[in-house]
Amino acid sequence: MNRRDLALGKLRGLGNSIIDDVENNMVPSIKVPSRGTSNIVYDEAKRYYVLGDRYGKRSLGNVKQIKKVAQMVSMGNFCKGLVNTEKTATIREMYYVSEGWDVDFSNQDESNLIVEDLEVTMGISREDLGLMPEEDGASVYGDLTLKDDDVEINAIKSGKSGYSISPTIDEIEFLDHGVERVIAVETMGMFHRMVQEKAYKKFNCLIVGLKGQAARATRRFIKRTHDELGLPVYICNDGDPWGFHIAMVIMSGSAKLAHVNHELATPDAKFLGVTASDIINYDLPTDNLKDIDVLRLKELSKDPRYRDEFWQNEIKKMLKIGKKAEQQSFSKYGLEYVVEKYLPEKLDAM
Amino acid sequence: MNRRDLALGKLRGLGNSIIDDVENNMVPSIKVPSRGTSNIVYDEAKRYYVLGDRYGKRSLGNVKQIKKVAQMVSMGNFCKGLVNTEKTATIREMYYVSEGWDVDFSNQDESNLIVEDLEVTMGISREDLGLMPEEDGASVYGDLTLKDDDVEINAIKSGKSGYSISPTIDEIEFLDHGVERVIAVETMGMFHRMVQEKAYKKFNCLIVGLKGQAARATRRFIKRTHDELGLPVYICNDGDPWGFHIAMVIMSGSAKLAHVNHELATPDAKFLGVTASDIINYDLPTDNLKDIDVLRLKELSKDPRYRDEFWQNEIKKMLKIGKKAEQQSFSKYGLEYVVEKYLPEKLDAM
Incomplete structure (x- = not known):
């Protein structure tokens, strides 16, 4: 039906x-x-x-x-x-x-x-x-062909800003694809970086530009790529409590939407970074944690979705160093660095 | 060159x-x-x-x-x-x-x-x-074919959310189109309404979903459709000082960007509504003006860009009735009303 x-x-x-x-x-x-x-x-x-x-x-x-x-x-x-x-x-x-x-x-x-x-x-x-909702979904770039009514769309031929996920995502049919994974990033700045550095070829992936907190249509799209197409999903956000939580809501849903999480959550999605460890290991340009960041990190540490060792360690480490870093801060090492070095190393480690 | x-x-x-x-x-x-x-x-x-x-x-x-x-x-x-x-x-x-x-x-x-x-x-x-900039441009739906590198894109075949204007809009070539005008709307809610009610056919137009204050790429796109394709441009926003000003910045640029307004401003673009007169004539659902709205309206009335009679009258009228109304408030009369009745009447009056 x-x-x-x-x-x-x-x-x-x-x-x-x-x-x-x-x-x-x-x-x-x-x-x-x-x-x-x-x-x-x-x-x-x-x-x-x-x-x-x-x-x-x-x-x-x-x-x-x-x-x-x-x-x-x-x-x-x-x-x-x-x-x-x-x-x-x-x-x-x-x-x-x-x-x-x-x-x-x-x-x-x-x-x-x-x-x-x-x-x-x-x-x-x-x-x-x-x-x-009013809000638009994320932008998608990469070799995915989908059907919206009688129109066939390929997300590698939709322009530099990619295909926009529409709120009516469940009426869209996935026809074909040639990718091995999905990599979602928090900002459109990073999305455009990934497109320019040809990350879609290098990692054979769909690039998803989340535009901050993921819209319901975006979460549904990501879940469908995982469940229907069998694609592993990776999320790369800013290294701060807000970036962590944007990833977590994609993975484990929100409490407020408990009644629809079974349609939205992708628990197998993996958080690639930016972690507190990355901030240290890559010597990233940072900002000091603000009071509100510290408060939020402490909240997250008690949240059942952050119960596992990985998250507990990263939250503790971030509180200890008192620093946060943005995705785009990798450009300190040149614009290509994030695609040439950081992402391959992180994907390898998974 | x-x-x-x-x-x-x-x-x-x-x-x-x-x-x-x-x-x-x-x-x-x-x-x-x-x-x-x-x-x-x-x-x-x-x-x-x-x-x-x-x-x-x-x-x-x-x-x-x-x-x-x-x-x-x-x-x-x-x-x-x-x-x-x-x-x-x-x-x-x-x-x-x-x-x-x-x-x-x-x-x-x-x-x-x-x-x-x-x-x-x-x-x-x-x-x-x-x-x-970080920000994405507007969404465009309608019969326009453009070329981005070696990819040809038709904005009527890009999905329900349309083609996203990328920040690199000046590298994009307009190849062909079959429209007579451009209608820009403030919200994506109204954009989707226009797409569903087939406004692009009814008015033979490109629909542009501004997403609030228009990004530079959006202003450049609109200017190019006007200057290169000779298309008249109409803007339909919320009926409040913020909606007025989103339209005005598209038309007459901003003071802050005085040095690039010659590339961004479309002085011939027309404001369709929602005007204070519309609020009265269409008996729209309203909210009371807040102090900040009143303050802003008084600022606008002294701004040289609002010097002409039309704007001076509409600002005065809005201050007098003390009310504002959103684009989407036309749905009081049914979802189709804005496309079936309001827009045709306003376009006729132009």
Whole structure:
């Protein structure tokens, strides 16, 4: 069954369960899995956050819950229209559309929460319901051919800035590829460096330019290259707590999205660097850690996703040297260095 | 002469003038046009900011200026290498590269200033010197075929997120197109709406997704579509002072970049909306103006770029109603409305 039919089936299921309640003379209600922190669990086997078994009930018999139930049903109905017409809407547009309903939202935070309620209740992602984020996905360069509607795209023939992952990534089909791995980098500066130094040939890889924290579409794309194409994934970010965490969210998902991590997380992805050890071994230009960096590193050290020895050591080491370094700081040794020396050495060590 | 040869010629000129000074037993110096506010002039005929005639002299005979002269020459030398090898570097990489010089920079603000000194002294843009910003350009969708090295790209066959304008936009050749106009929109949400509603067919246009304040590469791209292809350009942004100004910078450039506005500004581009009048006429969902919005609107009303009647009226009207509205707020009337009703009415009125 394709994702669209699955989404339609789930939406119909939600509607039918309410109709059944009415026909059986019961007060209609919806079971909504809890997204409270106590119900978000790090799954050691899966290596990402998942939701536990707790759930709440939204009932038309509870005056406080009537509006929320009506909003969920109205939004479900709007999404059914989107899926049927093969359209999408941004969650911002969706908020404005709701102005025409009798149960509109007072602000977008409120409508976003109902989007998450729908996701978690039906066990599918909002993208499958036609609801898209504003943000663009990453840029991809390398020998991958994909099909978007009736258009075939090769990510080595899309220009220097590569192919942009669109929010509708699940409607895209991977047709063919000639690569052995995926290397994701945090900044577009490094992306362009990799393209110019022909890293896609040298490492026979797809280059993914994350543009900071990876968008959902980017995480989904990376997961699909790993799961569907069997490609190993490597991530190379700035050597600071933020770079670490951009990588970790790609690998082990976020707590906030525990209900969709099974579609987004790539636990087998590997962090190439920049590590605290790299900062020392390559004598990189550094900045001093700021208070907020130190605070964040201490938080990460207690996070279950950072439990293994590698991360614990690197966090400790970074706190000890009190320094951080950017990806681009390798240019101290010349622009080519990062592709000619650093990446080969790190890939070899893996 | 192509841009690369021009850049090389200018770099050689800079070097030769210093050698000439030495050979003539004069203290070497460089004439650097002033970028101080008093030398930035709004040119009424050109309809953008330009630099005036004032300039300063950087001389090796002045102890305070020796380091700056050496930095300019070192950077010029590095850029010569970039241009010769057909490479580029981000201004961040350039900053790290300078760590290997005897006249390194204490921070990137300092190296960025020298980049601007080079631009203004030689009268060419930093992109021609191989120095690129980090930021990506806009997304483009529609029937335009361009050539990037030996790759031909059609912006209607690049996927739903379109073709990404790369920082090296001046090395790209426009081969062919089948459109009558360019419509630029502020957000990627609106870009995707335009693609889905087939605005590129309906208005026979290129759709440009600006992603907020337009990158230099985006402004250059828009200028080139106007000047080289003879296409009229329309801009549709959020109805607030920030949306106004994103449009204005595309049209009349920024004061800070007065020395390169002749390469970036498109004074004939038209602002389609969202105007204060649109907010009233289309009864759009609004937010109240914040203090900072009011402050900004008052600033704009005194800015020479906003001198004409249209802008003065719209600014006054927005201050009077005390409201602003986003592009996406048209979805109150359904997702199609902005393409089916609003844009045709606005284009007709032009």
